[in-house]
Amino acid sequence: MWILIYYIFCYLIFFYTMMLMVSYMYLVIMSHRAQKHLSVNIPDDETIKYFLQGSPLTPAVSIIAPAFNEEVTILDNVNSLMNIDYPNFEIIIVNDASTDRTLELLINEYSLVEVPYDIAMKVQSKPIKRVLKSTEEKYSKLVVVDKEHGGKKADGSNAGINVCSNKYFVCTDVDCIIEPMALYRMMWLVVNSHRPMIGVSATMLMSNGCIVEDGRVVEAAVPNTLIPMFQQLEYLRSFLISKLGWSCINALPNISGGFGLFDTDVAVKSGGYDPTSMAEDVDMLLRMVTYMKNTGQDFRLAQVPKVCCWTEGPGSVKTLCRQRIRWARGLFEIISNHRKLFFNPRYGPIGSFVLPYIFIFEFIAPVLELTGFLFMIWLILTGGVNWDSAIILFGMIYIFSVFMASFVIFFDYSAKAVEWKNTKLSYLKLLMVTLLEPFFYHPIITYCSNVGYWQFISNQTSVWKPIQRQGVKKKKS
Amino acid sequence: MYLSTVLTDLTNDKHWQKVNSVSVLKYYFNLFMAYSTYYLQYAINMFADYPPEVKVAVLVTVLCAVLMLIMGIALFSLSLKRKHWNRIHRRFERKYGEKMDYMFSADAQKKMSKYEIADVFDIPHERIGKEILKNRREKEVFVQIFYQKFITERADYTNRENITEVLYLFGIPEFLEKEVSLRSTSKKADAMSKIRTFKLPISTWVINKLLSSKYLSVQRLAMYSNIMLSSDTDLDYFETDFFDKHSCIKDEMELAYSLQRRRRAGLKLPNLARWANLQKNEHSQCMFVRLMRRFDELEYCGQLTKLYTTQTRKKKLIEEISRTWGYLHYTEGEDLLIDALLTQPDDTKVAIMHALTRFATGKGIGALLEGYRNTTNPHVRFEALRCMYNYGKKGRAMFYELEKNAKEQDKKFFDFFKNPITLERIRLDKEQAYHPSVETIYNG
Numbered sequence: 001m002w003i004l005i006y007y008i009f010c011y012l013i014f015f016y017t018m019m020l021m022v023s024y025m026y027l028v029i030m031s032h033r034a035q036k037h038l039s040v041n042i043p044d045d046e047t048i049k050y051f052l053q054g055s056p057l058t059p060a061v062s063i064i065a066p067a068f069n070e071e072v073t074i075l076d077n078v079n080s081l082m083n084i085d086y087p088n089f090e091i092i093i094v095n096d097a098s099t100d101r102t103l104e105l106l107i108n109e110y111s112l113v114e115v116p117y118d119i120a121m122k123v124q125s126k127p128i129k130r131v132l133k134s135t136e137e138k139y140s141k142l143v144v145v146d147k148e149h150g151g152k153k154a155d156g157s158n159a160g161i162n163v164c165s166n167k168y169f170v171c172t173d174v175d176c177i178i179e180p181m182a183l184y185r186m187m188w189l190v191v192n193s194h195r196p197m198i199g200v201s202a203t204m205l206m207s208n209g210c211i212v213e214d215g216r217v218v219e220a221a222v223p224n225t226l227i228p229m230f231q232q233l234e235y236l237r238s239f240l241i242s243k244l245g246w247s248c249i250n251a252l253p254n255i256s257g258g259f260g261l262f263d264t265d266v267a268v269k270s271g272g273y274d275p276t277s278m279a280e281d282v283d284m285l286l287r288m289v290t291y292m293k294n295t296g297q298d299f300r301l302a303q304v305p306k307v308c309c310w311t312e313g314p315g316s317v318k319t320l321c322r323q324r325i326r327w328a329r330g331l332f333e334i335i336s337n338h339r340k341l342f343f344n345p346r347y348g349p350i351g352s353f354v355l356p357y358i359f360i361f362e363f364i365a366p367v368l369e370l371t372g373f374l375f376m377i378w379l380i381l382t383g384g385v386n387w388d389s390a391i392i393l394f395g396m397i398y399i400f401s402v403f404m405a406s407f408v409i410f411f412d413y414s415a416k417a418v419e420w421k422n423t424k425l426s427y428l429k430l431l432m433v434t435l436l437e438p439f440f441y442h443p444i445i446t447y448c449s450n451v452g453y454w455q456f457i458s459n460q461t462s463v464w465k466p467i468q469r470q471g472v473k474k475k476k477s
Numbered sequence: 478m479y480l481s482t483v484l485t486d487l488t489n490d491k492h493w494q495k496v497n498s499v500s501v502l503k504y505y506f507n508l509f510m511a512y513s514t515y516y517l518q519y520a521i522n523m524f525a526d527y528p529p530e531v532k533v534a535v536l537v538t539v540l541c542a543v544l545m546l547i548m549g550i551a552l553f554s555l556s557l558k559r560k561h562w563n564r565i566h567r568r569f570e571r572k573y574g575e576k577m578d579y580m581f582s583a584d585a586q587k588k589m590s591k592y593e594i595a596d597v598f599d600i601p602h603e604r605i606g607k608e609i610l611k612n613r614r615e616k617e618v619f620v621q622i623f624y625q626k627f628i629t630e631r632a633d634y635t636n637r638e639n640i641t642e643v644l645y646l647f648g649i650p651e652f653l654e655k656e657v658s659l660r661s662t663s664k665k666a667d668a669m670s671k672i673r674t675f676k677l678p679i680s681t682w683v684i685n686k687l688l689s690s691k692y693l694s695v696q697r698l699a700m701y702s703n704i705m706l707s708s709d710t711d712l713d714y715f716e717t718d719f720f721d722k723h724s725c726i727k728d729e730m731e732l733a734y735s736l737q738r739r740r741r742a743g744l745k746l747p748n749l750a751r752w753a754n755l756q757k758n759e760h761s762q763c764m765f766v767r768l769m770r771r772f773d774e775l776e777y778c779g780q781l782t783k784l785y786t787t788q789t790r791k792k793k794l795i796e797e798i799s800r801t802w803g804y805l806h807y808t809e810g811e812d813l814l815i816d817a818l819l820t821q822p823d824d825t826k827v828a829i830m831h832a833l834t835r836f837a838t839g840k841g842i843g844a845l846l847e848g849y850r851n852t853t854n855p856h857v858r859f860e861a862l863r864c865m866y867n868y869g870k871k872g873r874a875m876f877y878e879l880e881k882n883a884k885e886q887d888k889k890f891f892d893f894f895k896n897p898i899t900l901e902r903i904r905l906d907k908e909q910a911y912h913p914s915v916e917t918i919y920n921g
Contacts, residue, residue, distance in 0.1 A: 014530050021537065040663040043670075050628035050674070055730045056771075116892035191726035389531045396534035396541075403541040410548045414555060 006384075013372055014393075020361050021400055027245035028407055034248040035415050038305055041192065045181045048188045053087050059190060060088040061183055061261070062164035066156025067174040068096040075109055077174045080215025082141065086183040091142050092163055093174065094156040097149035106144055110134045117163065123272030125158035126150040153257065154273035154280040161264065161272050170261045171281075175312065177207055177217055178259065182308035186261045195300040198288055200261040201252055202308035203239040203417060206232045210310060211421075217310050219421040222429040227320055229433045230441040231313045236408045236430075240305060240417060247303035251349035253358060255301070257281035259309035266291065266299075277337075279330025286338050286350075293347050307418045321448050328366070328452020335363055366449035373446075398438055405434035565618045573598065573619070577626050580643055589639050594646055609647050616652045623649070624671060641677065650677050658683055662692050669698040676738070678706065697728065705735035708744055729764050736772055750777035754784060762788075763797045770801040778807035785813060795821065796828040803832025811836050815844045819851055826852070827860045834864040834872070842871050849879070859890050866894045 042048070052058045063081060067074060074093075081091045095103045106112060112132035126148040134142055147159045157171050168190065172178065179185075182202060190197045209223035223229050246252050255262070257280065270287040273280040285301075292299045314320040335342075335358075342359060344351040379385045409427050412418060420426040433441075524532050576598050589597075595605055610616045627640070644650060656668035657679075669687070672679050679702060687699030736746055749772070753765035762784070769777065781798050788794055795817070802810040814829045821829065830848050833841030845868065849861035862879070865872040880891040 011530075018533070040666075043667075046625060046628055047670075051730070055734065057726065057730045057733055059726065116889050191730065194725050389527065392527075392531050392538075393534050396538045399538045399541045403545055406545050406548055410552055413552060 009375065013368065016368060017397065020365070023357060023361060024241075024400075024404060027241050028404070030245035030248040031241045031411065034244045034303075035305060035411065037248075039415065042185075042188060042305075045184065048184045049085070049181065052184055052187060052191070058087055059168055059187060060090075060166040061086065061187065062090050062092055062160070062166040062169040062264070064092045064094065064157055064160030064164060064169055064171050065174040065176075066094040066096055066153050066160065067098065067102055068156070069098045069100045069102060070174055071098070071100040071102045071105060073175055074102050074105055076215055077176075078106065078110075078142070080177055082139075083180060083215055084178055084183055085180045086187070089141065089183060090164070090166065092145060092160045093142070094145045094147060094160045096147060096151070096156045103144070103146060107132065110139045110142055110144075111136050112142075112144055121162055122268045123158045123161050124275070125155050125162060125272075128159055128162070131163065150275055152275045152280070154277065155275040157257075157280075158272045158275065161267060164264060167264055168261055169264050169267070170259065171257060172259045172309065173257070173311065176204075176258055177210075177212060177215065177310040179308050179310075180216060182259070185304045185306055185308055189302045189304065190261070193300045193302070195298045196263065196266075197302065198263045198266045198292060198299045199252070199255045199285060199301045201239075201243055201247070201255040201301070201303045202259045202261070203304055203306060204256055204258050204309045204311055205235050205239075205307050205418065206313045207310035208232075208312055208315060220307075220310075220418055220426075221421050222426045225315060226433070226436075226440070227317060228313050228315055229429060230437055231320075233405060233408070233430055233433050233437065234441075235313075236412060236417075237404065239303070240408055240411050240415070241404070243303045244305055246354055247301060249349045249353070250299075250301055251354040252301040252303060253285070253350060253354045254282045255285050258311050262288070277330070278326060278333050282330070282334050283337065286334070286341065289347065289350055290338075290341065305415050305417055317444065320444065321451075324445055324448035325452040325455065328449040329456045331358075331363055331449075332453055332456040335359060366446045367453070369446045370450050401438055402434050405430065405437070562618070565614065566622065569615075569618050569622055573622065577623060577643075580639055581626060588636060589642065591642055591646060594639065594642050598643075598646070600646070605646065613652075616647070616649065619647060620649055620652070620671060624674065627674065637676070641675070644675060644677065649675075653677065654680060654683055658686060662690075662695060665690075665692075665695050666698055669695070669702065673698070673702055673705065697731070701731045701735045704732070704747075705738045724758075724761055724764065729767070732764070733768060733771060736768065740772065746772055746774065748777050748780075749774055750780035754780060759791045759794050762791070762794050766794065766797040766801050770797075770804045773805060775805045775807060778802060778805055779809065782810065782813070785810070792822055792825055796825045799825065799828040799832045803828075803835040806836065808836050808838060811838060811840055815841060818844050818848055823852070823854050823857050826857055830861055830864045834868050837869050837872075839871060842868060842875065845872070846875060855890075858887075859893075862890055863894060 063084070065077070065081065067077075070077070078091070078093060093106065095106070111134050113135055114130045115133045117131040128145055128147045130146050132144040132146065134140065143163060145159050145163050147156070150156060150159075153173070160171070161169060168187075170183070170186070186200045186202055189200050205220075206223060206228050207217065208225070208228035209221045210217045211219035211221070222232050243252055243254070260281065262284075266288050267284065270284065270291040273284050277283040289299075289301075314323050338355070341347045341351045342355045347355075376385075409430055413423070413427075520535070524535055579597060580594075591605060592602055595602060600609060610619055623644070650672075653668045653672050657665050657672070665687070684699050684703050687695050688703070690696050690699070740746060749765045749769045753762045753769070756762045756765065766781065769781075778801070781801070785795060785798050799814055801807075802814065811833065814832055818826060818829050818833075826848055830845055833844060842865075845861055845864050849858055849865070852858060852861075862876060865876040865879070868875075876891070876894075880888075883891060
């Protein structure tokens with residue numbers, strides 16, 4: 001009986017691994033296809049700018065950035081947002097009742113005064129206390145919303161949606177560094193889409209290690225410390241392979257909360273962000289897709305293959321664990337809240353392929369990996385390991401992961417996704433972390449996912465703690 | 478053992494005794510094949526006793542290794558290609574960059590002859606009319622540099638004729654025309670958009686050829702170029718339901734751009750209302766109605782009445798027609814709008830109220846009040862107040878009258894219009910207000 005269970009488990013793991021590799025290969029092919037298609041349809045930045053800047057029909061965009069106790073960086077960040085190059089946009093900073101000097105600094109710096117404002121509470125958020133605008137013409141793009149404390153970014157984003165007046169909005173974190181051409185890149189996909197574009201995901205990378213000047217990344221570099229380096233590779237893989245691949249079949253499962261563009265009307269009709277959700281960005285996108293499908297409307301979701309935003313990621317194992325445990329809880333919540341979409345062809349490729357993929361290969365994987373690890377220990381202790389076969393199988397998985405990372409580098413170079421300051425050194429670093437990732441980084445992620453699942457099942461309350469920012473390097477004058 | 482047998486066979490082969498270049502190649506190829514077969518056989522024998530999953534694992538590992546090798550080679554060749562391109566780019570930038578900058582600068586304001594331009598670029602006069610750039614690659618790089626400067630410096634250049642003359646001097650129009658007619662779809666589209674950007678005349682045969690292209694993107698670019706350049710007013714592209722469901726915002730932008738260029742060149746604009754009537758798809762109909770608004774086609778507004786009265790189910794279309802009538806002051810449509818106001822959905826109601834405010838004939842003031850009272854939607858009430866506030870004396874009086882009796886929670890609506898900062902935000906010029914998304918906050 002035990003032998004039978006042993007064989008079933010071994011073969012299950014083997015077929016699971018093979019299926020996982022097949023789906024990765026599928027994503028590689030799809031992302032390559034998408035990149036080919038986009039290289040034909042997306043001209044260089046200057047041409048996009050020339051076209052969109054010169055047309056009065058260029059759609060207007062609202063940038064929503066919730067802020068809570070950001071007194072150290074708020075002015076730099078707002079200035080960075082002001083530097084964005086786009087002909088028609090507004091910036092909405094939502095102050096979530098900061099207890100420090102965030103609002104005071106904004107008021108003093110930008111000469112803000114309270115204005116009466118038409119606020120229809122289109123989506124749920126804590127009450128807005130007041131809306132402030134600048135008396136100076138040069139800051140006319142800026143709107144500051146002062147609201148009651150909601151405690152979640154989703155609540156702040158919803159308040160921003162209630163105030164925003166444009167057809168499209170971009171949701172971002174106030175500490176993100178946005179590429180000056182980011183809006184042009186995203187809106188180019190919107191104006192070129194033959195179907196109504198409801199969401200555009202932008203490629204986002206780690207700002208750790210980059211050099212920043214006047215709120216812009218002037219020298220892009222791979223971080224020097226190991227944990228951010230692993231994450232840089234992970235981000236590149238996620239945006240340039242997974243998301244781009246899925247966008248090819250119009251089945252993008254997630255538009256990052258760090259920097260993503262949405263159709264305001266569809267977002268409002270879908271109920272906006274859910275402040276109680278741990279993964280509010282995925283949750284809102286899935287509700288938007290559900291809404292569009294239920295009302296029989298055609299839609300499009302797209303991914304920009306070039307880097308549009310830089311964010312500071314966790315620099316230590318402790319903060320990384322905290323972030324990943326939260327993400328794991330969020331994933332569990334998404335799986336349980338949107339279960340009716342899974343394996344449901346009514347919801348198109350998202351219901352038929354992407355969500356089942358996420359369930360089988362992202363949700364179950366950490367549990368299987370942990371079980372496999374414990375099983376391996378038991379086999380070692382009982383002397384039941386066929387070492388030759390084990391080494392070969394491990395070699396396969398290892399080589400495959402290296403192959404995936406190499407493809408990311410190849411893709412990054414051919415698509416010119418990032419303009420690295422020192423391309424060779426950056427790729428060398430990425431290759432190095434590729435070799436180390438399965439031994440050091442992956443076990444941490446697996447551990448955190450399992451802890452997250454356990455916390456969700458055992459209904460443990462979680463307190464959202466912002467990541468301890470170390471700040472970005474500034475160019476010396 | 479196997480390898481040595483193959484090698485012996487090969488050396489004994491009579492063909493190998495006649496040594497020539499082809500046979501040497503063939504020899505090495507066979508040698509390579511022999512080695513490959515040998516090692517493959519060796520690998521197969523080595524894993525013969527292993528279970529199938531191990532064999533699969535080995536196969537996957539080898540496959541990944543081969544793919545990585547291919548990627549490495551591709552990366553290397555791509556980097557060489559880029560280096561080569563960058564080298565030519567730098568050489569041309571050094572050679573022509575400053576001269577191009579001069580042509581875009583204010584110093585080159587007055588019209589220059591081709592000889593003067595040749596002097597600027599250090600080209601001997603006897604070379605004028607001959608091929609100055611050697612090959613396709615050089616022309617491609619030259620166009621690229623020139624294009625970059627053209628689109629970044631456009632605010633500064635003042636003499637378009639000089640710019641066109643430079644392009645003719647280097648044979649760029651012929652090159653782009655050739656690209657359009659010969660190269661791949663992406664090259665075609667790229668060359669076509671450059672022709673449009675440089676505003677170069679293009680042969681009719683090229684446009685006709687592109688109009689029958691099987692690729693929609695190429696077809697449309699040709700169509701927009703023809704609209705821009707053709708002196709004919711009876712352009713028949715939209716006589717059928719051309720766009721169906723496949724139009725995008727960019728199509729509208731391109732059409733607007735072409736019509737704008739056409740108007741600047743003094744050419745007559747086509748009857749957009751007729752095109753709107755001929756389309757079946759609501760999206761395309763709306764697009765043409767919006768373009769009418771943009772290009773002040775007041776004389777054709779009457780032709781929209783049929784659409785307004787027959788296509789009542791198309792809410793977006795009704796909304797766009799209402800806006801267009803409002804903007805163009807087509808007061809003949811006012812009665813129709815007043816009659817329709819209370820039966821329309823909320824968004825259309827708002828558009829109608831804005832139109833009535835623009836007419837400001839006095840007839841619509843009662844309708845605005847009705848619009849304010851007969852709705853529970855705060856947005857519609859808000860817009861009704863905005864319209865009253867901007868309607869003129871009568872409207873303003875009604876606004877203050879309503880304010881007196883307003884409930885406490887509605888007071889902020891009234892305050893909104895009286896605040897100078899918010900008014901500053903919504904005081905948009907006509908160009909901006911044309912855009913549907915910002916038009917909703919237009920204050921009349």
